[in-house]
Amino acid sequence: MSLKEEFYNKIRIDLKKDLAVNSVEAVPQIKKIVVNMGVGSNKDNKVFMKEAINELEIITGLKPSERKSKTSISNFKIRKGQVVGLTVTLRGNKMWSFYEKFVKIALPRVKDFRGISKKSFDGSGNYSLGIIEQVIFSEIDANKIVYNKPLQVTINTSAKNDELGLKLLSALNMPFREGK
Numbered sequence: 001m002s003l004k005e006e007f008y009n010k011i012r013i014d015l016k017k018d019l020a021v022n023s024v025e026a027v028p029q030i031k032k033i034v035v036n037m038g039v040g041s042n043k044d045n046k047v048f049m050k051e052a053i054n055e056l057e058i059i060t061g062l063k064p065s066e067r068k069s070k071t072s073i074s075n076f077k078i079r080k081g082q083v084v085g086l087t088v089t090l091r092g093n094k095m096w097s098f099y100e101k102f103v104k105i106a107l108p109r110v111k112d113f114r115g116i117s118k119k120s121f122d123g124s125g126n127y128s129l130g131i132i133e134q135v136i137f138s139e140i141d142a143n144k145i146v147y148n149k150p151l152q153v154t155i156n157t158s159a160k161n162d163e164l165g166l167k168l169l170s171a172l173n174m175p176f177r178e179g180k
Contacts, residue, residue: 003103003172004096011171019167028125028159028168033090033098035060036067036152043082048147052086055149058139060088060098101137102153103173109136115177118166125159127169128152 001009007029015027037056042048056064067085069078078084090098107113110131120128131151135142159165170176 002096003100004093007096007172015167015171019164028157028164030095030099030155030157030168030172031091032156033095034154034156035064035088035090035098036154037064037086037149038152039083039085042147043078043084045147048149049083051146052149055134055140055145056086056088056151059134059137059151060090061094062088062090064088099155099172103175105138106136107175109138113175115175118176121162121165123162125157125161125165125168127155127157127165127174129154 012024012027012029016024019027021027035056037052039049039052042052053064064086065088066083067087069080069082069084072078072080107116116129122128129152131153133148134140134151135145135148155169157165157168159168166176
């Protein structure tokens with residue numbers, strides 16, 4: 001049974017009882033997952049950009065959209081309209097597939113993994129997590145990587161606050177660190 005089926009058939013009903021809400025529709029759920037990759041000082045490096053686009057597409061299953069600078073910043077050598085990042089927004093089945101792969105396969109592959117912090121909620125029940133290397137995803141061949149590329153994963157939920165977001169993600173097997 002996939003995590004999506006388990007959520008809609010079991011986890012959501014258990015959360016309804018735990019949160020003491022009237023309807024299963026009032027139970028928080030994941031709305032979307034956004035995966036971002038900044039290109040930083042490699043913005044002019046064509047090999048880096050091609051590799052970054054290819055790897056983000058392999059990881060998420062969708063072609064990333066380019067994020068361009070809105071203004072010129074001379075101190076960072078950025079011109080207006082220059083690509084400064086890549087982003088992918090996942091919804092529906094691709095979102096559930098990515099989440100399941102991320103929680104069950106990718107996160108446990110992090111070196112010396114002891115769980116993730118509970119402090120990265122934004123106050124509205126959304127969770128953001130930075131990943132130093134993209135090689136934790138099993139689709140990426142570590143032997144073919146020229147540059148390490150950090151990622152940011154943001155899980156957007158319908159939770160009203162951080163406590164509800166934490167309960168939702170804990171029920172969905174997010175490996176939070178014990179304690180605070």
